[in-house]
Amino acid sequence: MTTGGWITMILSVGFVTVLFIYCVCRVLFGKPPDE
């Protein structure tokens, strides 16, 4: 595994994981939209 491989993997997996967790938290704990 080269340094480039580590960077590609961490950025790719990290991006989708953070996006998923952020979205789920917004859905579960976010304020309901204004009527």
Place this chain on the structure above:
Amino acid sequence: MPQSKEVWTSRLGVILAVAGSAVGLGNFLRFPGLAAQYGGASFMIAYFLSLLLLGIPIGWAEWTMGRQGGLAGYHSSPGIFHATVRHPLGKYLGLLGFIIPVVVYMYYVYIEAWCLGYALNAATGTFSVAGVDYGQFFATFTGAGADGVALHFGLHDVGLFVLIVYACNFYFIFQGLSKGIEFVCKWGMPILILIALIILARVLTLGTPDAAKPGQNVLNGLGFMWNPRDVAAGLKNPQLWLAAAGQIFFSLSVGFGAIITYASYLKKKDDVVLSSLTAAACNEFCEVGLGGLITVPAAFVFLGAAGIVGQGTFGLGFNVLPFVFSKMPFGDFFATIFYLLLFLAAITSSLSMLQPGIVFFEEGLGLGRKAAMGCLALLTGLGTLMVWWFSKDLKALDTIDFWIGTVGIFIQGMILIIVYAWHIGIEEAWRETHAGAAMRIPGFYQPVMRYIAPTFLLVVFVLFIAANVFGWNFSFGAAAKFTPTNYVTDLVGPKASAVARGSFAFMTAVILLIAWLIHRAGLNWARQSKGNHP
């Protein structure tokens, strides 16, 4: 139109249902193979750009149009386009949104049966018997070796499992939206992610299983998948862009006809922006975060690069991986849960393929739920029987998958984004999308949805047809060559395949039948609106 009584019981329910529709075999088998083939970084750059410029915006458009159609009382794709476009021909723009899920279901249920069958065979130790020929098992089990051989009903045949998955799918569909689809997805998706995490932990702790082959270790397996090659050269390769954009498009199930139907059960002030993004994020997490770390590294550790290169989705999943699991400690257990994972991914997708068909028969032709299910079971059953019997080289499956499950989705996706951004108009569509939204879409997405997404999709589609139908070699001038692919030579010319021709004729007949049914539905809808507005 009378309002449907069916509703989602929770916001998470509809998100998981859409995510369940999107997460399928492609997440765990197709994506890793493509990323490894095109070399880590360059593929991922094209992949994420396609996600941001194609997948996510078309998803927002589909959710919005679905909710809008649902508020007008329609839940099927033809009905939603009928309500949105407000032109006598508008309903036909939704034709593919009905045809695609119904026709894809015909063969997808067959693959779903493989997953269940492989899970049960793994649980009973079939794959760990010394000397078992995995290629031969696959050929016999799926019928890829010869026509008609898969129509048997033992443990080592697919027949019994086709019947079980058909019964399961129609049972859950009969239970309705919340008690059937939402129930399965609310349980199925978390279990799927949990299983994937367990398998991921196993794969990442494999180390170097064979001391005689120190190069075949987990780190090198991850490197095979993620190490960047020449990034600049990769990004100049149109085939890489085609593979990345195609993977995003098919993986997210946009233009498939399922999301538009699911979103039609939302209420006026239900959020679509965050919900759509969350469903897409869930799909991406399963694909990149889980699928990207499991399949290829596991195969590499036991087989090296030579065992992976050239394997397609089915080859990797049903030939290579049973062998890989057989070499692992507790391999039977991990093989069982892996194929269960694929089965869960498949059943949540197959349910999403049935709902658009059922709801069309109900709202378009006025049938009750049982009658609608009967019609759909008959229609899809005929198709499945054809795929099941004419299974040699999976020719019937492959033909239908290409013309309907691939070409059709491109066309429907294009129709969706054009109707959203140009017919409804980006300003009004933007307001509609943001009604009840839990978050704002960044403003730059307006030109993206109006200009970039349709253009990007058109370019990808033209490249796709040029490469996969006309066999273009991606060269220009004197070096340009066109060698028609097997999707053409199977249908015309001296090497034509009777099975491919028969499958194509069957698809044409189904399209004509459905077009006629949509015509009948249009007459009913016109009568109903005259009744409502004397």
